[in-house]
Amino acid sequence: MAPLPGWKVGLVSARTADSARDIPEATVARLPVYLRALTTLVDNGTATCSSEELAAAAGVNSAKLRKDLSYLGSYGTRGVGYDVDYLRYQIAREIGVTQDWPVVIVGIGNLGHALANFSGFRSRGFRVVALLDADPDRRGERVAGIDVRDFADLEPIVREHGVAIGVIATPASAAQDVADQMVEAGIRSILNFAPIVISVPDGVDVRKVDLSIELQILAYHEQRKQSEATA
Amino acid sequence: MAPLPGWKVGLVSARTADSARDIPEATVARLPVYLRALTTLVDNGTATCSSEELAAAAGVNSAKLRKDLSYLGSYGTRGVGYDVDYLRYQIAREIGVTQDWPVVIVGIGNLGHALANFSGFRSRGFRVVALLDADPDRRGERVAGIDVRDFADLEPIVREHGVAIGVIATPASAAQDVADQMVEAGIRSILNFAPIVISVPDGVDVRKVDLSIELQILAYHEQRKQSEATA
DNA sequence: AGGACTTTGTGAACGGGAGAACAAACTGAG
DNA sequence: CTCAGTTTGTTCTCCCGTTCACAAAGTCCT
Numbered sequence: 057m058a059p060l061p062g063w064k065v066g067l068v069s070a071r072t073a074d075s076a077r078d079i080p081e082a083t084v085a086r087l088p089v090y091l092r093a094l095t096t097l098v099d100n101g102t103a104t105c106s107s108e109e110l111a112a113a114a115g116v117n118s119a120k121l122r123k124d125l126s127y128l129g130s131y132g133t134r135g136v137g138y139d140v141d142y143l144r145y146q147i148a149r150e151i152g153v154t155q156d157w158p159v160v161i162v163g164i165g166n167l168g169h170a171l172a173n174f175s176g177f178r179s180r181g182f183r184v185v186a187l188l189d190a191d192p193d194r195r196g197e198r199v200a201g202i203d204v205r206d207f208a209d210l211e212p213i214v215r216e217h218g219v220a221i222g223v224i225a226t227p228a229s230a231a232q233d234v235a236d237q238m239v240e241a242g243i244r245s246i247l248n249f250a251p252i253v254i255s256v257p258d259g260v261d262v263r264k265v266d267l268s269i270e271l272q273i274l275a276y277h278e279q280r281k282q283s284e285a286t287a
Numbered sequence: 288m289a290p291l292p293g294w295k296v297g298l299v300s301a302r303t304a305d306s307a308r309d310i311p312e313a314t315v316a317r318l319p320v321y322l323r324a325l326t327t328l329v330d331n332g333t334a335t336c337s338s339e340e341l342a343a344a345a346g347v348n349s350a351k352l353r354k355d356l357s358y359l360g361s362y363g364t365r366g367v368g369y370d371v372d373y374l375r376y377q378i379a380r381e382i383g384v385t386q387d388w389p390v391v392i393v394g395i396g397n398l399g400h401a402l403a404n405f406s407g408f409r410s411r412g413f414r415v416v417a418l419l420d421a422d423p424d425r426r427g428e429r430v431a432g433i434d435v436r437d438f439a440d441l442e443p444i445v446r447e448h449g450v451a452i453g454v455i456a457t458p459a460s461a462a463q464d465v466a467d468q469m470v471e472a473g474i475r476s477i478l479n480f481a482p483i484v485i486s487v488p489d490g491v492d493v494r495k496v497d498l499s500i501e502l503q504i505l506a507y508h509e510q511r512k513q514s515e516a517t518a
Numbered sequence: 519a520g521g522a523c524t525t526t527g528t529g530a531a532c533g534g535g536a537g538a539a540c541a542a543a544c545t546g547a548g
Numbered sequence: 549c550t551c552a553g554t555t556t557g558t559t560c561t562c563c564c565g566t567t568c569a570c571a572a573a574g575t576c577c578t
Contacts, residue, residue: 082535088503092482106555117483119537126557134556135544141470151503152510159502166401173397177500181506190323220509221502225360245505251323253346259330261508263501268407270494271390271452272319272382274476275412277492279383281475313565335527350567357527365526366574 079150083124087147089114090121095145106137141149153181158217163226164189164197164204164235167249171225172200185217190230207234211241221245227253235262310381314355318378320345321352325375337368384412389448391474393465394457395420395428395435398480402456403431416448421461438465442472452476459483467492 093113097105107125108145111118125131125138131146132138148154159182161171171177172187187199188207197204205213222243224234231250238246239260247261248254256262291337324344328336334481338356342349356362357371362377365368379385390413392402402408418430419438428435436444444450453474462481469477476492479485487493 080535084507085500085504087507088497088500089484090557091503093484096483102378106445113484115486117537119539120535122556123536123558130557133544134542135546135554137555150507152506153503155510157502157506157509166404170397170401171498174498175561177502180499180503182499182502202389220513221505223502245509247505248499252318252327253324253344255346259339259512261505263505265496265498265501266319267402267405267496268413269316269319269323270496271388271408271454272322272384272411273316274452274478274492274494275383275388276318276381278388278476279386281490282451311565338527339525348567350569351565353525354566355529361527363526364574365572366524366576368525 079127083127084151086114086116086124087118087151089116090124091144091147091151091153092224094140097140098144104137105140107132110138112215124186143164157221158185158219159183159221159223160186160188160210160213160219161223161225162188162207162210162238163224163250164194164199165225165227165232168225169199171223171249172202182221185219188213188225191254210237214238214241214243219243221247224248224250224254226250270279298405310358312319314358315382317345317347317351317355318382320347321355322375322378322382322384325371325378328371329375333371336371337369338363338503341369352457386412388413388452389416389450390454391415391417391419391444392454392456392460393419393438393441393469394455394481395425395430396456396458399456400430402454402480403433413452417444419444421457438468441468445469445472445474450474452478455479455481455485457481 060101090110090257093110096113097110107118111121114121122132125143128146128150145154159177161168161184162185164172168187168189172184177184184200184202186209187202187204188210189195190205192206194204195206220243222238222245224231224238224246226234228250229251231248231252232254233252234254235246235248238255244260246254246256246260248262248264249266251266251268253264254262314413321341324341325346328341336344338353345352353363356374359377359381363376376385383412390408392399392415395403395418399418399420403415408415415431415433417440418433418435418439420426420435421438423437425435426437451474453469453476455462455469455477457465459481462479462483463485466477466479466485466487470487470491475490477485477487477494479493479495480497482497483501484495485493
């Protein structure tokens with residue numbers, strides 16, 4: 057993930073971080089998708105690709121892809137396409153996954169287990185530095201090679217490792233309290249898997265993943281399909 | 288979840304299913320959130336609530352909430368607010384969670400385990416009728432009280448239970464094949480947890496949940512916050 | 519009954535994102 | 549060097565979703 061020799065370093069330094077302002081939120085949400093598609097292409101040994109190919113791999117329109125990439129800068133070559141490895145690095149840098157992000161996971165139930173073992177985090181620069189649970193029975197348990205520790209240890213852990221991102225995988229009843237303490241400890245970005253809306257002060261980002269909501273959206277469309285079929 | 292006596296059944300029958308056409312996608316995605324907020328209010332013994340209260344519980348603007356609900360019909364009372372139990376039923380019916388949705392989960396790794404044990408599915412009308420895995424070593428294993436069966440059994444299971452929704456929790460390498468076979472077996476709605484874009488024929492809905500993408504979006508904003516702080 | 523007050527439902531203005539379409543820029547052959 | 553072919557970057561238009569603001573419609577108190 058380090059810049060390779062031969063890359064257009066001049067261009068990189070010409071585009072300093074401050075010129076990367078105001079990338080639309082919709083684009084930011086798609087950049088990780090492009091990143092994954094590019095990684096797949098690299099693994100296949102592909103050196104160059106057109107916006108059409110990359111768009112197909114990412115499941116989007118090629119015009120949209122080009123517009124998204126244009127917010128980052130001009131990293132393609134007209135008449136040729138994009139250098140896969142170079143573009144991948146640029147997107148990774150823009151998102152911030154070239155650096156190491158220490159993460160804590162709170163709530164080591166079924167979901168917490170799955171998250172702790174999820175290899176997709178590690179491979180994208182996210183390092184789980186601690187697993188916390190309020191239940192004393194879980195202490196000492198070892199999950200994914202990490203000891204489960206007391207939730208009360210949150211603050212020193214955050215301070216020691218410089219943790220900026222916290223993951224909530226607790227039941228809904230505990231989520232708000234966990235979020236409050238995370239904020240208190242200095243965490244400013246939270247990924248919430250608990251099925252409840254948590255409120256946080258300004259300046260703290262929360263993203264929510266709700267498994268049952270996705271299924272319900274599918275159910276709605278399925279119901280429509282079925283009622284249309286019978287009509 | 289059954290209609291209670293005393294509810295405005297007249298209105299319900301006046302608004303037949305076909306009048307519920309073209310609800311905006313953004314609204315559909317929020318209805319499950321409202322449903323959950325209303326369920327919480329019911330559990331607290333709240334009988335009536337204003338759009339302001341419900342919007343706060345759901346984490347949205349009250350004007351947006353009212354407009355969303357207006358797509359379903361006029362279920363509120365001006366000057367008073369909404370009957371919590373009544374509105375909850377109307378939303379549940381609109382989404383389709385008043386009926387029973389049989390679901391199969393394919394891929395019983397860490398995430399499959401967590402999904403199989405996730406109580407939020409069951410409580411919203413989703414019933415896991417089968418767990419499937421291609422790995423013979425997993426056969427006979429019992430997860431959440433359900434035997435893990437051979438992936439080759441997919442088609443008869445779908446036919447027998449009338450399964451319309453499938454969940455993919457396999458590694459990325461297997462996901463496209465699993466999706467193909469699901470479509471072949473008659474499934475028309477797929478929830479995909481594998482980190483890859485799968486392609487399906489027209490008429491099949493796919494929703495994607497990618498845990499690492501959410502973290503990457505947080506990382507982007509966190510990076511911005513940190514670079515602003517040092518500037 | 520009447521008037522003050524509350525809250526819904528919706529029309530209208532506004533902003534942002536999606537997609538089409540094209541000019542600019544590069545390659546490569548002759 | 550020139551010209552045909554290719555692909556990017558960007559402009560323009562359209563559409564969807566959000567938000568404001570207010571009329572309509574109900575409640576409650578006197």
